[in-house]
Amino acid sequence: MRVTVSVAIAGASGYAGGEIARLVLAHPELELGALTAHSNAGESVGAHQPHLAAHPAVAGRRFAPTTAEELAGHDVVVLALPHGASGAVAAELERSSPGCLVVDVGADHRLVDPQAWRDYYGSEHAGTWTYGMPELLHAGETTAARQRAELAGTRRIAVPGCNVTAVTLALQPGIAAGLIEVDDVVAVLAVGYSGAGKAPKTHLLAAEAHGSLVPYGVGGTHRHVPEILQNFGVTGASGTRLSFTPVLVPTSRGILATVTARVKEGVTEADLRAAWDVYERESFVHVLPAGQWPTSAATVGANTVLVQLAHDVRAGRVVVTSALDNLVKGTAGAAVQSLNLALGLPETAGLPITGVAP
Structure with missing residues (x-):
């Protein structure tokens, strides 16, 4: 007899929570459990997630308050909460539902170094959970078997940041193969507005965003910087120096990252392409044929990452997009992919x- 897995979502009124709910509803082994919210508790789910409203599992439902009591009794609890809010809820779940799988799509449990958390987030560190990037390469390895093994044995998962996923998957094959220098890595990202969350803020209004490109988190201040450095360290880099600049662009979804690094002496484009062939084994990361470049539009709604690279010989750099x-591979899809393994x-x-x- 088929047994379905119940999934509760805390913070289900936001963009990430809504996307997790959409994927759970389409999953053959999962069923949607409690949907909770904070300021929207008691309000109609369909009013905040109208694209889900017609589904029988959602129709007529209202958000419950985000409490351990509402989340208890489920096989999986996904925390789609603001940064800094997951730690307290997770601690309550540890007492009330110690056996459930908890997946945090916020930042609270991603970083290993407590001081890095304090420096970038300004509060006390909640602890480190298993990192929810199944494709993460560990030093000296040509497959992500170790990361998948860690996920298969865990009950606590920290989903990566969306920008982090784009930059890490772009460059890690070159680091793992020892083909690039990491003392001068530059990443510039075009990021859709849903990455900024659903809270109403003046700079997120359509009148402000339409027709305008806006940099943010400039000069090494973005909170994803220590997470990217952490990932590169896992892959084998040391002494990485990263210039990271995200730019909001007037689109709802999508990230297009351009990441460059110096190529070591004697490395050819053929060497680089051979290193990025590591992704031939992956279901969700695809290196495009030579001459074809990724577009964010081609990934909308999919749990895929499209990658391309070029060897800029004159500059002595590899350029990877x-x-x-x-909201999918950058957040909700990574959560479902990781919980599948767990x-x-x-x-x-x-x-x-x-x-x-189109």
Whole structure:
């Protein structure tokens, strides 16, 4: 007899929470449990997530308050809460539901170094959970088997930041293969507005955003910087120096990252392409044919990352572009992919690999 896995979502009124709910509803082994919110508790789910309102599992429902009591009794609890809010809820779940799988799509449990957390987030560190990037390469390895093994044995998962995923997956093959220098890595990202969250802020209004490109987190201040450096360290880099500049662009979804680094002496484009062939084994990361470049539109709605690279011989650098949907592979899709591994389900279950076009 088929047994379904119940999934509760805390923070289900936001963009990330809504996307997690969409993927759970389409998953063959998962069923949607409690949907909770903070300021929107008691309000109609359909009013905040109208794209889900017609589904029988959502129709007529209202958000419950985000409490341990509402989240208890589920096989999986996904925390789609503001940064700094997950730690307290997770501690309550440890007492009330010690056996459940908890997946945090916020930043609270991503970083290993407590001081890095304090420096970038300004509060006390809540602890470190298993990192929810199944494709993360460990030093000296040509597959991500170790990361998948860690996820398969965990009950606590920290989902990566969306920008972090784009930059890490763009450059890690070159680091793992020892083909690039990491003392001068530059990453510039075009990021859709849903990455800034759903809270009403003046700079997020359509009148402000339409027709305008806006940099933010400039000069090493963005909170994803220590997480990217942490990932590169796992892959084998030391002494990485990263210039990271995200730019909000007037689109709802998507990230297009351009990441460059110096190539070591004697390395050819053929060497670089051979290193990036590591992704041939991956279901969700695809290196495009030579001459074809990623677009964010091609990833909308899909749990895919599209990658391309070029060897800029005159500059002595590799240029890598990566594109993904920040709400799917950048957030909700990574959560489902990781929880699939933790539950012993097929890693690809319930995850779309085709985008929506045009």
